[in-house]
Amino acid sequence: MxxxxxxxxxxxxxxxWNPERFYDSVIGEERRRAMFSETDLHGMNERVDKGEAFRDTVMAHAADLPEWRAEIEMWHDRWIEMAxxxxxxxxxxxxxxxxxxxxxxxxxxxxxxxxxxxxxxxxxxxxxxxxxxxxxxxxxxxxxxxxxxxxxxxxxxxxxxxxxxxxxxxxxxxxxxxxxxxxxxxxxxxxxxxxxxxxxxxxxxx
Incomplete structure (x- = not known):
C-alpha cells in the first residue's frame, strides 16, 4: 500500500541528543564514564519521558548521589546543551x-x-x-x-x-x-x- x-x-x-558528548566537554571523558557507570542517568531520563516532573526527578536523583550532585544537576540546568x-x-x-x-x-x-x-x-x-x-x-x-x-x-x-x-x-x-x-x-x-x-x-x- x-x-x-x-x-x-x-x-x-x-x-x-548526546548527553555523553556534553559531559565529555564539561568534566572530561574519564570522569563522565565513571559517572555514567555509577549512576543510572538514562534510567532517570526515561522516568521523565514517562511523564514524571523534570526538575523534581533530576534533583531527587542528584540528592541521592551527593558525590555526583553537581554533575547530575546539570542534566536539568543545561539540558538544552545536550539536545x-x-x-x-x-x-x-x-x-x-x-x-x-x-x-x-x-x-x-x-x-x-x-x-x-x-x-x-x-x-x-x-x-x-x-x-x-x-x-x-x-x-x-x-x-x-x-x-x-x-x-x-x-x-x-x-x-x-x-x-x-x-x-x-x-x-x-x-x-x-x-x-x-x-x-x-x-x-x-x-x-x-x-x-x-x-x-x-x-x-x-x-
Missing part, C-alpha cells in the same frame, strides 16, 4: 514533505517540560500535523500502546505509515505492527528513502 504519512522520531533524527544542534537536513525534509501536502507526525520519547523547552529553541517542532509525545501520553516507545495511539488518532492504517527512528528497538516495534520503517543513520539516506517512496523528488530531498 502507498505511504500516506511520515512519522519522525525527534532525538537524533531532527535534533542531536543540540538541530539536524538541518532532516528539518528541510520535514518541511519539504509539508509543502508536498504529506502529513507528518512526531512520535518521540520526551518529557513534558523538556519538550516545552525544546520548542522554545526549535520552532520547527510546532510544524507537525500532530505530535505524540511520551510524557504527555505517559507511555513510551517501544511499547505497542504508543504506536496504537498514533494509529487510532490519525485514522491511518499501519501499512500507510513510514516511520524513522535512530533506535532499532523502536523500529522493530513499529515494523511488528506493519508500519513502513527506516532506521535513521543520517539524513541523506532518509532523503533517498523518501525519494524511493515517491514522496519527494531528488531536488526536494536535498
Amino acid at each position: 502507498t505511504i500516506k504519512a511520515v512519522v519522525f522520531d525527534i532525538g537524533n533524527v531532527l535534533i542531536e 543540540s544542534p538541530a539536524i538541518d537536513h532532516s528539518v528541510r525534509l520535514l518541511r519539504a514533505l509539508r509543502r508536498r501536502g504529506v502529513p507528518v507526525y512526531a512520535l518521540s520519547n520526551f518529557g513534558v517540560e523538556t519538550f516545552a523547552l525544546a520548542e522554545t529553541h526549535y520552532p520547527f517542532l510546532e510544524e507537525f500535523d500532530k505530535r505524540f509525545v511520551s510524557g504527555h501520553l505517559e507511555m513510551v516507545k517501544p511499547y505497542p500502546e504508543i504506536y496504537e495511539t498514533l494509529e487510532r488518532e490519525t485514522g491511518l492504517a499501519p501499512e500507510t505509515l513510514l516511520f524513522t527512528d535512530d533506535r532499532a528497538d523502536n523500529i522493530e516495534a513499529a515494523q511488528a505492527r506493519g508500519w513502513g520503517v527506516h532506521l535513521f543513520e543520517g539524513a541523506e539516506a532518509f532523503a533517498a528513502r523518501l525519494v524511493q517512496e515517491g514522496l519527494l523528488t531528488e531536488e526536494e530531498a536535498r
